[in-house]
Amino acid sequence: MLGCRLRLRISCLDSPNEKNQLTNPFLRNVLGESIFSSVHQNKKFVVGDDSQAFTKNKPSTKTKSPKVKSLTAKDRFNSKFPHINIDYYTNLTKALLTNFYPKTCPTCNVLLTKEVSTRENAILCPECNYHGSRTVGTSLHHLKVPLWTFSYILVEAVQRFPLGLSASEIQRKLCVSNNTGILLKRRLQVFLSEMIPSIKALMVEDICKSWKGRNLPESGDLSKIIKGKPVVHTDTLALFSATPSMRSNGHLARKKHTGQTASIYLSDRVAEQKGKYQIGSLIHTIAIKGKGIILTSVPDQKQTTLQPLFDFLPQNAPLCSDEGIPWMERYNRNFRSVNHSARSKDGKRNVWAKNRWSKNGISNQVSEGTQRSIKYSFLASYSYFKPESGQLYLNEFSALKAIRVYGVEELLRVSSHQKVHLSSKKTKELGKVETKYRIKPNSSIKHSDSKYLLKTVDSFKYIPPTPNGRIRRDFSNSRKRIDVKFRNLLEKNEFYELRQAHIDYLDFMIDGPKHRRLKEKYFNSLSYMLWNKVNHESESYVNSEEWKFLKDRKPLIRILSRWAKLGIAKVTKVKTKAFDEFELKVQKLIPILPDVLYTYDRSDFLNYKEQSKNIKVIMIPTQVGSKSKYGLTKKERDKLIRGCNGKFQNKKKRH
Incomplete structure (x- = not known):
């Protein structure tokens, strides 16, 4: 026994x-x-042995047994x-x-x-x-x-x-x-989970300490520049995907949803029957090599969903990703992406390019490796958890990684504000754990709130979309909705940026602000009018008399600057020194015009002058005096003579 x-x-x-x-x-x-x-x-x-303790403490029959205290529930x-x-x-x-x-x-x-x-x-x-x-x-x-x-x-x-x-x-x-x-x-x-603000503050501290506001070069190999420095990598992972039987309720055909979100959501008919829509979890990863990671459960990969997740990072922090977030280029100067779908130049031997995972030092391998570790460890440990509780498990994974990387003392240093000094107002609030999670010094401690823990757990939970809300606002993936007439053109690697701009337009017209969508329709109508008047073979002037119905030429300049940046057309501005008046010459570079965004956010609008840097400017000096029969003015004739005399004198010196 x-x-x-x-x-x-x-x-x-x-x-x-x-x-x-x-x-x-x-x-x-x-x-x-x-x-x-x-x-x-x-x-x-x-490390005790119960047999020794049992024989040692066994009372003898000759001596009186001492009075033994009764064991409490804690002792038992x-x-x-x-x-x-x-x-x-x-x-x-x-x-x-x-x-x-x-x-x-x-x-x-x-x-x-x-x-x-x-x-x-x-x-x-x-x-x-x-x-x-x-x-x-x-x-x-x-x-x-x-x-x-x-x-x-x-x-x-x-x-x-x-x-x-x-x-x-x-x-x-x-x-x-x-x-x-x-x-x-x-x-x-x-x-x-209460350590997450401290982890964000430590990540911000590492980035600011290493980069000190420096920017990455616009082109070239970045391997030597970013070596040994913290670079943020981001990606998205679908975890606990729904099986076909769960999705389609008896292997029914599914024709609407595609992409990563299709593997975590039920089909519309089954969702209405079961009363729930989301089965798996979509995880957004922000990771730094050898440093902390931030994991967030998200309903989709739209800009309105993902962009707030990067707000805690410093402005223009070095950020690498795949082609999933093309809109980030407009908000972060140091954002770089690698095309995982790049095609090989030698199409006969290889389909995919050899540098589609890492190119010029740009990759998102840290986030990819983190997601591999998450997928294997979660499947081995939990097999499955509900999407509502997913954020708690993700916070646990992030905090345990931070404890192993930074240590508890470092997390306490940030949370107590002993030595940390951050510049941004947003980053300063990240470390204030005592204001959000700690009990305030002069607050009264309420013992009656027995549901405090349950309320705290609910505050960290993820709220999945309801079947009605998801079915009404869900659309098929923008990449699959590209019109057939644009698809062959935009699949080429040289038009990758134009393809992302067209996808941004399709996404924006679904859930963008109403006033901006009306302006986009106005700008697109002007762009098609201008496109029909431009020649593909040679440069043609934009006749100002045809656009008299406009108050000024700002809409035209905005459209042409967008065309020049995306490689839609070659735009040249012909300008004289004496006057500010100029003429515009345009030549088509592609046969058809895809829809792109022409309006800007407030921050882009304030930097509007930088948008015209893609337009080539030709300065034509004003004519002084009449031209001779040879078509030269007096100044041009003198300049030509001086040039010829200089060449003649140089030849004399050589001989």
């Missing part, structure tokens, strides 16, 4: 290297000296784990709570540091003995199990990274119920 009980206790919590937990150098580096040294190490810790729970240093993990949890959630006395304004020997959750004011709680208003709010369980699963999760620690594993390791295991997992996820 004793052997069965011993085997049962060991099977409840079997974790490797538990004996060396105290002197683990990995934990010392991750936790930092301040937290690690504050943890009281239990010198009497021995701790007795299941003789091979764990419970004091070490208890002190570690207390150190984490003290550093991340400092509590102050409302009257003395002093940190609550005095402990109560019989109650590990209680904490007192050292001056007035004000009674407080360590766990109220934290991720351990209303914790019913001992404190050591939280730091134990935290250390286990850090050591197992990138493999995840599921709720069922917590249930088996700690011998708790299913609900307790799930709640402990949620507590860990909330604690790690």
Whole structure:
């Protein structure tokens, strides 16, 4: 019976290297000296044997048995784990709570540091003995199990990274119920989710420290320039894709949705029947090599969805991606993309180009590698989780990576604002963990809010689109909606930028602002009128008399500058020195005109003068005096004579 009980206790919590937990150098580096040294190490810790303890404490028949205190529920729970240093993990949890959630006395304004020997959750004011709680208003709010369980699963999760620690594993390791295991997992996820603002601030700090506002060259190889420096890589991943049977309800044909979002959403008919639309998760990744990562669950890959995710980065931060976010070029000067669909020049032997993954040092391999790790570890650890809870798992993955890369001390430094100094107002607010997550010094602690943890968990959850809302606003992919007459032209590599501009137009006309869509229709009507009057074989002047109905020529200049930038037409501005008046010459470079955006955002409108730099300017000097019979003015004749005399004198000197 004793052997069965011993085997049962060991099977409840079997974790490797538990004996060396105290002197683990990995934990010392991750936790930092301040937290690690504050943890009281239990010198009497021995991996005990129940048989020895049983025979040693067995009372003899001759002597009187001493009065034994009755075991509490906490003692009975701790007795299941003789091979764990419970004091070490208890002190570690207390150190984490003290550093991340400092509590102050409302009257003395002093940190609550005095402990109560019989109650590990209680904490007192050292001056007035004000009674407080360590766990109220934290991720351990209303914790019913001992404190050591939280730091134990935290250390286990850090050591197992990138493999995840599921709720069922917590249930088996700690011998708790299913609900307790799930709640402990949620507590860990909330604690790690509150580190995300600090991770963003550290990423911003690394970028600003290395680049110091410098810009990348517009062309050329960037390998030597970006070597060893933090460059942001971004990409999108579809996780837990819906199977064909889930999507089509009996292998029915699907003809509407395509692309990455088609693998995470049900078809319209099935979504209306089941009352839910999203099955998988679409994850957007922002990663820096050897540094932190930010993972976000998104409903789609539209500009309105993805653009706010980059707001925490410094202006014009070096950013690399694939062709999925072409609109970023308008907002970030240092944005570079690589075409994963580039075709080989030798079409007979190879279909794809050899530099379609990395070209001139530009790639998004860091985000690709991160997504591979996410996909394999999540499938191995969880098999599946609902899209609503996906953001909690993603925050957990990001924070565990940051703990291993930066360490807990560095995250605390940013959150407490001891030494960090950031320039932007947005980046300054990222590190203010105490204003958003910590309890304020003079706030009253409310013990009655028993649903604090559930409300906090709900605040971090992702809200998927409803079936009705998704069906009404969803359209097929813009890339598949390119008209047949444009498709053959835009598939060529030299018109890659024009193709992305046409896709931007199609996306914008779906969900863009109404006033800008009306202006786009006006500009496109003018552009087609101008296109029909331009010749393809030679340059033709834009006759100003035909455009008298316009107040000025600004719309024409805007259209022509867009054509010149995208390679639609060759535009030349003929100008004299004496007057500001000019004439425009235009020549077609492509046979058909695809629709593109001609209006700008507010920031682009303020920099409108830079848009005309793609137009070639020819200066024609004004004529002084009458021309001779040879067609030359007096100045031109004198200049020609001086040039000829100079050449004649140079020949004389050589001889």
